[in-house]
Amino acid sequence: MPLPDIRPATLSPISLPPAARHGDTLDAIDTPALLLDLDAFERNVALMQAAASAAGLALRPHAKAHKSVAIAQAQRRAGAVGICCQKVSEALPFVNAGVNDVLISNQVVGAAKTALLAQLALRARISVCVDHEVQIEALAAACAATGSRIEVLVEIDVGQQRCGVADAEAVLRLCAAIKRHPQQLHFKGLQAYQGAIQHLRTVAERRAAAAAAAARAAAVRDALLAAGLACECITGGGSGTVAFDLSSGVYTEVQPGSYVFMDADYGRNEAAGLHFEHSLFLLSSVISEGQGDRLVLDAGLKTLSAECGPPQVWAGGALSADLSVLALNDEHAIVQHLGGPRPTLGQRLLLVPGHCDPTLNLHDQLVALRGGRVEALWAIEARGLSR
């Protein structure tokens, strides 16, 4: 079969049509596609804000979960004081879109990053975490070069054994370093995040672990007070522990992220007090009838992260007991048909991702639906921004 005659200079590129258009139902959306159930999402946003407000705490949702300006703006409209980002570059689209209060809930190390942070601080209230004097000196120098001022939280380790200093004495030493640069830096308080307990499965375990983390934060807070140093802000908490963090009497602000979406891993937690709904789904099509009781979908590792386990099939408003995802390859999901009608070639299935944060980071767009129809297409502007 002869090769098609190609005259590249006269050919305009073939373009990819949109995966979804306003008004589309599920059957019209090209797959795989990342979907947002707007009603469930809005209930999640409202519920978290209501809980924080009722407890008298500030809500600063973590944008690393959604990476989407439209979602940050929805959270701000509901009452959030600002957002968290995990990286300086991640904050860029948010600040450019007018989100004017961002906490980088992480250490920022490297000249290019501190320079960019200082630039952002000319446009928005920026706070950042430190756990070493070298970071403080570099931040001060970067701010001096641009004429910016940044708020600094000292990160304390409250059990995760990742970043953060061990105790109040270390905090005091870092505060002394911060106070040497009053024009560039302002000590705001403590970052006290315990990421390792968010997925403890039972309420009892999670409550106890959250209390332990809060107690460690309280001990540091009290030791600082005794040394004459007050913390304006003690921020921490995640979607798994926030129900306990809000009543701990320690945090002034909480920074949960995943609650807007939930995922299969969070779904395996025994729910505590606050019931968030699954709002994020991966729409996938059956592309092969496979072997025996298996069928094959068109979604795999390129559209779903798998380090927290496979996605779960969603049907009739609940996790399906009839269809089980056994494995993910690069672009395929192997699904076992356990009961009910057997899905046919081309049929679409909804999957709840195993872990929402890294799954979202694989996509450029969220297809937002209400009542089964596409209402909006939201860009995931901060996708891939990890510098």
Next chain:
Amino acid sequence: MPLPDIRPATLSPISLPPAARHGDTLDAIDTPALLLDLDAFERNVALMQAAASAAGLALRPHAKAHKSVAIAQAQRRAGAVGICCQKVSEALPFVNAGVNDVLISNQVVGAAKTALLAQLALRARISVCVDHEVQIEALAAACAATGSRIEVLVEIDVGQQRCGVADAEAVLRLCAAIKRHPQQLHFKGLQAYQGAIQHLRTVAERRAAAAAAAARAAAVRDALLAAGLACECITGGGSGTVAFDLSSGVYTEVQPGSYVFMDADYGRNEAAGLHFEHSLFLLSSVISEGQGDRLVLDAGLKTLSAECGPPQVWAGGALSADLSVLALNDEHAIVQHLGGPRPTLGQRLLLVPGHCDPTLNLHDQLVALRGGRVEALWAIEARGLSR
């Protein structure tokens, strides 16, 4: 501290500076960044092509591993007959760039996808896999609408139990369906890929499993011949089994992908005959001195997929025995310091990704270096294209 005065209408967006520039050494590259060792990469490209040519087989490397036009072009220049893609949309940037022979090594189901495939077939030689008559009818209709002709491979299951029909009888039925559309479709042969054996660790296991897959393909080929149907092409094989596939006497073409990069998972295979080198690395910086013998890097699940295990530290041209990655969070890697000098804040480390394909799909750019300096910045044009 008062909020900065914001007048959005007069502010131009803050832009992200490039992560790397031509001539940069590692210390100047902002992290995390995905790096390519050009010398090792080029040796991998040449070695695979030489092996295929020596065996008299065609090499059709799988672009799902690299998703990068520059790499596909390098493979073509070395002698590849074309490329494989796993999705129609993934093929788009390659065809637009003039890569004129693409096998979609997968089933294509859905009107939007078949329409796009038929469009591509006006620009390039396109082949696609089928394992069901419904797919064949849809492809024929799409080609009729555009005036295209597409080559069709019937996929047979040679042990993976994913897509593909079970036996020669099923192939003959599908071929009969293909032959009903001679203006639109041409039967080219068999797709016979065994993805489940690529990471069997010992040479003995992998050789035996590859032989079993090849034997199944040979049985179908022979049954088809006996029925008067010849296969122009029998294509399959992956980076783990290609050394055996080339001498099987069954395949006319092989489609390995990961060999260009290798990764930690492939590195755990006992190497067989063909020794490919690690050429893909994630450059990451120490951002926190952590606790005890732990330190924390700025690369996590947002820049490294973890379903095949954590990345491995690379130092002095080999996997490091002094530093071990214990865990990945969203944007952090926890590294254990076991020996040698302790890395300091800001120091850069090279990481070999656990699994190259989904790791690459997290990035928009490959920073290509030679002799320790940036020589090129290659876009990963097909990142995120899974439709």
